[in-house]
Amino acid sequence: MNDSLPPSPSDETAPSNETASAKLNFVEQAIERDLAAGRFDGVATRFPPEPNGYLHIGHAKSICLNFGLAKKYGGSCNLRFDDTNPTKEETEYVDSIMEDVRWLGFTWNELRYASDYFEQLYDWAVQLIRDGKAYVCDLTGEQTREYRGTVTEPGRNSPNRDRSVEENLDLFARMKAGEFKDGSRTLRAKIDMASPNMILRDPVMYRIMHAHHHRTGDAWCIYPMYDWAHGQSDSLEGITFSICTLEFENHRPLYDWFCQALKIHNPRQIEFARLNLTYTVMSKRKLLQLVQEKRVSGWDDPRMPTISGLRRRGYTPESIRNFCAEIGVAKFNSTIDVVKLENAVREHLNRVADRRMAVLDPVKLTLTNWPEGRVEMVEAVNNPEDPAGGTRQVPFSGTLYIERDDFREEAPRKFFRLKKGGGVRLRAAYIIDCHDVVKDADGKVVEILCTYDPETRSGSGSSDRKVKGTIHWVSGEHAADVEVRLYDRLFRVENPDAGAEGETFLDHLNPDSIQTITAKAEPAVAEAEVGTRVQFERIGYFVVDSDSSPEQRVFNRIVGLRDTWGNMEAKGRAD
RNA sequence: UGUCCCGUGGUGUAAUUGGCAACACGACGGAUUCUGAAUCCGUUAUUCUUGGUUCAAGUCCAAGCGGGACAACCA
Secondary structure (H helix, E strand, O other), X not given: OOOOOOOOOOOOOOOOHHHOOOOOOHHHHHHHHHHHHOOOOOOEEEEOOOOOOOOEHHHHHHHHHHHHHHHHOOOEEEEEEOOOOOOOOOHHHHHHHHHHHHHOOOOOOOEEEHHHXXXXXXXXXXXXXXXXXXXXXXXXXXXXXXHHOOOOOOOOOOOOOOOOHHHHHHHHHHHHHOOOOOOOOEEEEOOOOOOOOHHHOOOEEEEEOOOOEOOOEOOOOEEEOHHHHHHHHHHHOOOOEEEEEHHHHHHHHHXXXXXXXXXXXXXXXXXXXXXXXXXXXXXHHHHHHHHHOOOOOOOOOOOOOEHHHHHHHOOOHHHHHHHHHHHOOOOOOOOEOHHHHHHHHHHHHHHHOEEEOEEOOEEEEEEOOOOOOOEEEEEEEOOOOOHHXXXXXXXXXXXXXXXXXXXXXXXXOOOOOEEOOOEEEEOOOOEEEEEEEEEXXXXXXXXXXXXXXXXXXXXXOOOOOOOOOEEOEEEOOOOEEEEEEEEOOOEOOOOOOOOOOOOOHHHHEOOOOEEEEEEEEOHHHHHOOOOOEEEEOOOEEEEEOOOXXXXXXXXXXXXXXXXXXXXXXXXXOOO
């Protein structure tokens, strides 16, 4: 017997071998080739987020990849914040990212920040100037753009390209000392303004920004650009495989150029396709917009594809890891159907979530032959998938609530639930037969009148009567009212970004993505702790939200159960 | 339009690197069921196009078509 709900399986369990697969993806193949060829002795990776937003499911793919590779090859994986742009980065994001990575079940080898390397980066920049490979440029942002040319036309050299080493050194030192205004000068690598690869047209290494940095404070007024910071950070940390997304493919020649110009350890950059999901948006900019414009309640709104949103929605770390393992890693820019994600959490929760009964849209049902005032306790299995899950006692009486949708006065042939003149099993209790209904003035059914069959109590074995269907119920006098938030997809369309002329992703928001109702639940449900996940039988999986109070539990719908009947009915095949 | 990357069932990922195109999810059908869930069984459907090399091509070559990235002092 087990009346109260046990906490859900640990969120902190370390990933098992779920990502281990006999088949190698292209990244693993590259790693094994390099290892075999002796290019590297081992595997060192890193997950390098910029702390300018919350992590989303796309980042989970990268996290699983980077940490998974390190684990698979007995190497290490660092968490490094790419914090080179103080105007966009905040400690709030740093904290949320660390929490999310831990929650997903990963432990980083070392915690680093690109800003840890500002001093070294500066020294290396001086070295490149001395080698004639970098120069201070006086062009404004607009001029720089103009001089760069276009994808089809070569760029022109900056007028300052051939400054003397001495002058460059002097100017660069004064940039650092704060003598110049924001945007007035940059330090650029001297590569090739005519390169067909735009990235190589004398890329900017440093810009002047008199801005407060979340870690270095006001120590610097020049900040390195991504290309100048990222690869060097990788090198400093002894990273062997620098895994990043496809849009950095064009940057790889520059990544290698810097390492070779500096004659430092040169990790191998490998690019993979980022995750796209149907019915959602994945860009940080758009997610930020949803938050700022209050289209959602925050970064952790249960409809958000953020890790914190999924966590609050009730997703388990294991299900997210399984999802990431299932979708694979490749260079093809694909879009995964969200049902794949939903299936992953269903699959996990089916195994571990206790079952409970709750009626979302209640209609009263009276047992006309039930002894006045009598209450029986019936025994219900907590989880048929888990023999160790035990059972619980549920109060049963003559006044019940059932799901309005589980009753029809006149039903199609394939309707296996309760109908007038028919019988149905009440889960874990008795078989009942409906003989009448009570309606209000509008003809709406307000009460269903049934008799119960005393010989059919579950587990008694005193009758071999069979019925087609089994439905869930709660006892009227014992039911607890709980708030239930029924979440649906945030967007109505598969690809919110692919709008018609003048439309934005916001035009595709689903107005019904949240519906809040009060449900009637069996008593044990009202005692569940925040974070507990349960299956409301025949409905779906739910989690106790942090908005719950001791008096009022709030449940988020994580995902519904597969609904074969609903689909049949929707497609008109119910008869 | 210049450079780079990518095209395998409905969706995604494989194919021992030139040797019978497979796996998962979906869809569909059935069995089973005190959850129309889960489980089990089965069915369905694929190499972008054209040409070439070869005994043999998803894989190599050429051309074409289609998709993506790059013209921030963002990452």
